[in-house]
Amino acid sequence: MDKLIISPAPHIHGGDSIEKNMRGVIIALIPALLVGFYFFGLGALIVTLVSVISCVLFEYLIQRFLLKTEPTITDGSAVITGLLLAMNLPSNIPFWMVILGALFAIGVAKMSFGGLGNNPFNPALAGRVFLLISFPVAMTSWPVPSPLTTSYLDAQTGATALSILQGSDLDIPAITDLLIGKMGGSLGEISAIAILIGFIYLLVKKIISWHIPISILVTVALFTGILHGSNPAAFASPMFHLLTGGLLLGAVFMATDYATSPMNPRGMIIYGIGIGIITVVIREFGAYPEGVSFAILIMNAFTPLINKYVKPRRFSK
Amino acid sequence: MKTFRIGGIHPEENKLSAGQRIKTITLPERVVIPLAHYSGRPSNAVVKRGDQVKVGQLIGKADGYVSANVHSSVSGKVAKVDVQLDASGYKRPAVFIDVEGDEWLETIDLTPDIERKCHFSKEEILTKIQSAGIVGLGGATFPAHVKLSPPPGKKAEVLIINAVECEPYLTCDHQLMMEKGEEILVGVTILMKVLEVKKAVIGIENNKKDAVEHLSKIAQSYPGISVEPLKVRYPQGGEKQLIDAILKRQVPSGKIPIEVGAVVMNVATTFAVYEAVQKEKPLIERVMTISGKDVKKPGNYLVRLGVYLSEVVKQTGGVPKGTGKIIGGGPMMGRSLMNLDVPMAKGSAGIVFVNEKEALRKKDKNCIRCAKCVTVCPMGLEPYLLMNQSEREMWIEMERNRVMDCIECGSCSYTCPSNRPLLDYIRYGKSTVGLRIRKRQTEKV
Amino acid sequence: MNTILISILILGGTGIFLAVLIYYVSEKFKVIEDPRIDEVEAALPAANCGGCGFPGCRGFAVACVEADSLDHLNCTVGGIETMGKVASILGKTVVEHAPTVAVVRCGGTCEHRPRMNEYDGVKHCFIAHNLYSGETGCSWGCLGFGDCELACDFGAIKVNPVTKIPEVDEDKCTSCGACVRACPKNLIEIRKKGPKSRRVYVNCRNKEKGHISRKACNVSCIGCKKCIKVCPHEAITIAENLAFIHDDKCKLCRKCVEACPTNAIVELNFPPRKIKVENAELQHVE
Structure with missing residues (x-):
């Protein structure tokens, strides 16, 4: 090179990139996905594929033809949105609904705000809630887990652990079933162990910090513990709350979404506590059996406020 | 193992020249001794064209308190007193000397013996340090005598010797400790005498285990001096970070270390103090590292001030093929050089060659708000926010978000997964906010 | 019938009370300002560029009204045309500044x-x-x-x-x-x-x-x-x-x-x- 390059310091870079982080999240999602594929079979596979492909496609089309910018689908964020959206859906949902959800997630919740990093709400959750409000029946008729089934739309449906709790008098599943995921529910939320494996992977790779998931889980455990302690007949045990519904999936993968969560540990903890409290309130006192997605979306709205008033620990106060 | 409490990164160490014995660079035909050494005011030349000078003779007298004397590093004839382009392409005053022989001032003790006992009083030592033109050799080149005279009412309790050398590639301080360990410890006792402190701690990062052992062994015979191995973490060499790591005390925002009873001195500066006080030798040379992944023989070299860097590089194997960027100093905080026709200054700790492939920055992308910059910031700031505000010229908000606390260590830019030029913008904001604060203060007066 | 009457009375009463209050407050805290400032401001280009050395066009308008002569005041955006208008509003003379x-x-x-x-x-x-x-x-x-x-x-x-x-x-x-x-x-x-x-x-x-x-x-x-x-x-x-x-x-x-x-x-x-x-x-x- 005939000309020397001049630039301000620092002259080296750590080599971290958006792609690396996104790839890490995708890898961390794999165990939970595999469990979903195992228990819900072909239906889960179809929903996941449709969701991922349509998310990527919508992002590409919007950037190419509407925004007229360089498409950034290679960074992997659309893939993650697709995966998370699918994991929050029942495996017997018609695929056109999935496409609609993907369109809302990418088109409205993500790209209309300026794409990756600028969206105030988690796109996958926004898509999910959009579907939940639009198609309440399809979104709450959960297939019963039957390993490696080939049924899709015709899957046998049953209740989730949480909806059992809310009204019906069926037996509550055993803790071991909850751990491995042998229960009804969205296709990615069922197995606590698989999600925890992903959580540990994310922590080891330093893709997320522990603050948000742990503060959510601790808050939920404490709050439900107090309720359970005061009236065991009316309120379920903390263990049950932790392992059921989308709590773990939400705490580990959705609440920790970079763009929509606070920017420093103190804020993250406040944010986590908020999600925990709202989740329990919706579950125990609200009309819906499940509250994680609403809780996260509500706290997403508070993130800018938290960022403004909660500052990181400064050097020397 | 101790380290500082907030933020920090661990860049690839690349200490390629570790363990290389210090070699002396032979004198060129001409040296150009800069009269300004980055910080403080340039000194006034006291020689003129045609004067004969000896090694160690005063050629530039300090102009004011925050300024340092400059001495001739060679013997010969003054060719002219003129301006010379510095590393950033701006003109700085300098003395041009044609080298003739190597004749030292008679007062300088050139014997290799170590003078362990210091007979001078506190004031005498301070005067010697001041007249020897000693500045902080860690990079900031702040005059040492200013640092050693605490403001009235403030008293130092601990002397901290900064032997951290947390910048990747650089090994000059490490090698100096290995070869001049005893002298450095004598230097520490002298500094302790000046500051009237009973305790001194030498902080060394644990990637220099041999230096930790070597100095600990010698330190046994010097009461009050201890060696503290530190966990390897950048920017531990920052004054405030080092005090936090060793004393668990945090210097308040906008204050200097004496506020928490500490004075920090660089290890190379300590060695220079030893030479100035015990050997009457002013600051005319220093050790520098020549390194880089493509450099055939990375090493540590003793270089006289004013020698063109091109001459140093010529003697140490030349510019490696495919060099895209030359850094003066370490890769985290050093400056990229426009060319090598720059004279050696007191603050030049090394030259690092970066090849074309690694020289160019990657294209920056959207901020994904991953908060990694906030996590690594050693001052607990929010780099993403400061950059945003700097782009929008929101100076009042930047000041409120404590941009003036930024130590410009570069951890944020280093970490950012989107390759955003965080520090570039923060520096812009910091300089503008600094100007605004100064303007406000003068208006108040 | 009674309900309607009560609500009319309450709402009407509140309305009258508030109207009186607003009138009183506006009279009490009235800021007396030279009306010509508004006129001058309307004549200015509203670029708010600061080229005249005043904070925005209104700042310049205030300065124009307060100044004894317009000799040292000039709107660089509007030039002589605008300054002529300003001068005619204020009844002052204007010097032409070279563009x-x-x-x-x-x-x-x-x-x-x-x-x-x-x-x-x-x-x-x-x-x-x-x-x-x-x-x-x-x-x-x-x-x-x-x-x-x-x-x-x-x-x-x-x-x-x-x-x-x-x-x-x-x-x-x-x-x-x-x-x-x-x-x-x-x-x-x-x-x-x-x-x-x-x-x-x-x-x-x-x-x-x-x-x-x-x-x-x-x-x-x-x-x-x-x-x-x-x-x-x-x-x-x-x-x-x-x-x-x-x-x-x-x-x-x-x-x-x-x-x-x-x-x-x-x-x-x-x-x-x-x-x-x-x-x-x-x-x-x-």
Whole structure:
């Protein structure tokens, strides 16, 4: 090179990139996905594929033809949105609904705000809630887990652990079933162990910090513990709350979404506590059996406020 | 193992020249001794064209308190007193000397013996340090005598010797400790005498285990001096970070270390103090590292001030093929050089060659708000926010978000997964906010 | 019936009470302001550029109303037309200020001033300027990253992508001075626009000695003083190896343009030359 390059310091870079982080999240999602594929079979596979492909496609089309910018689908964020959206859906949902959800997630919740990093709400959750409000029946008729089934739309449906709790008098599943995921529910939320494996992977790779998931889980455990302690007949045990519904999936993968969560540990903890409290309130006192997605979306709205008033620990106060 | 409490990164160490014995660079035909050494005011030349000078003779007298004397590093004839382009392409005053022989001032003790006992009083030592033109050799080149005279009412309790050398590639301080360990410890006792402190701690990062052992062994015979191995973490060499790591005390925002009873001195500066006080030798040379992944023989070299860097590089194997960027100093905080026709200054700790492939920055992308910059910031700031505000010229908000606390260590830019030029913008904001604060203060007066 | 009556009474009563309250408050805290300020403000262009030296157009309007004479007040955007309106509102007289325009004093295009290194930081003049002298050998010249373009509210100054030097659109330039403040190298000057926009100026800011500046750039001012010798109006001075043409003395004779050995003095908007012969004769006579 005939000309020397001049630039301000620092002259080296750590080599971290958006792609690396996104790839890490995708890898961390794999165990939970595999469990979903195992228990819900072909239906889960179809929903996941449709969701991922349509998310990527919508992002590409919007950037190419509407925004007229360089498409950034290679960074992997659309893939993650697709995966998370699918994991929050029942495996017997018609695929056109999935496409609609993907369109809302990418088109409205993500790209209309300026794409990756600028969206105030988690796109996958926004898509999910959009579907939940639009198609309440399809979104709450959960297939019963039957390993490696080939049924899709015709899957046998049953209740989730949480909806059992809310009204019906069926037996509550055993803790071991909850751990491995042998229960009804969205296709990615069922197995606590698989999600925890992903959580540990994310922590080891330093893709997320522990603050948000742990503060959510601790808050939920404490709050439900107090309720359970005061009236065991009316309120379920903390263990049950932790392992059921989308709590773990939400705490580990959705609440920790970079763009929509606070920017420093103190804020993250406040944010986590908020999600925990709202989740329990919706579950125990609200009309819906499940509250994680609403809780996260509500706290997403508070993130800018938290960022403004909660500052990181400064050097020397 | 101790380290500082907030933020920090661990860049690839690349200490390629570790363990290389210090070699002396032979004198060129001409040296150009800069009269300004980055910080403080340039000194006034006291020689003129045609004067004969000896090694160690005063050629530039300090102009004011925050300024340092400059001495001739060679013997010969003054060719002219003129301006010379510095590393950033701006003109700085300098003395041009044609080298003739190597004749030292008679007062300088050139014997290799170590003078362990210091007979001078506190004031005498301070005067010697001041007249020897000693500045902080860690990079900031702040005059040492200013640092050693605490403001009235403030008293130092601990002397901290900064032997951290947390910048990747650089090994000059490490090698100096290995070869001049005893002298450095004598230097520490002298500094302790000046500051009237009973305790001194030498902080060394644990990637220099041999230096930790070597100095600990010698330190046994010097009461009050201890060696503290530190966990390897950048920017531990920052004054405030080092005090936090060793004393668990945090210097308040906008204050200097004496506020928490500490004075920090660089290890190379300590060695220079030893030479100035015990050997009457002013600051005319220093050790520098020549390194880089493509450099055939990375090493540590003793270089006289004013020698063109091109001459140093010529003697140490030349510019490696495919060099895209030359850094003066370490890769985290050093400056990229426009060319090598720059004279050696007191603050030049090394030259690092970066090849074309690694020289160019990657294209920056959207901020994904991953908060990694906030996590690594050693001052607990929010780099993403400061950059945003700097782009929008929101100076009042930047000041409120404590941009003036930024130590410009570069951890944020280093970490950012989107390759955003965080520090570039923060520096812009910091300089503008600094100007605004100064303007406000003068208006108040 | 009763319900309707009660609600009418309550709502009506509240309404009347509040109306009285508002009236009282507005009377009590009335700010008495010269009504002419509003009138003057309406006559101003509402660009709020600050070119007049006051904070926004309203600030200027207040100053106009309060001032004894309008001699030292001038709206650079609106020019004499606007000032005439202001004067008629206030019943004052107005002096015509010569129209001015921003002038970028650097001719160091890529062909005249070779790039010696490659800048790889944020493309922002201020940031590059704080780091080092620039991509070329000239530490005084234009960096070409367009801080002036960003600062201009009127879209009147644009960096030419080919020459990497900003160019001023005279029709749009209001000489508000935002670019002057934005340029870290102090290259931009507000100069008299001149008759028919004709101007002669030194297109360089390099204060190095001649041989140094010449080495860095083909069209730099080398401080040779030839222009001073040919200038019949004593409009040119040289300080620190740099010539400067004072626009209040310059009569646009263009002799200096001819004399400059490095073409550092430029003429703008003149018709093509046809007086070359005359000039040559003049030199012969000398």
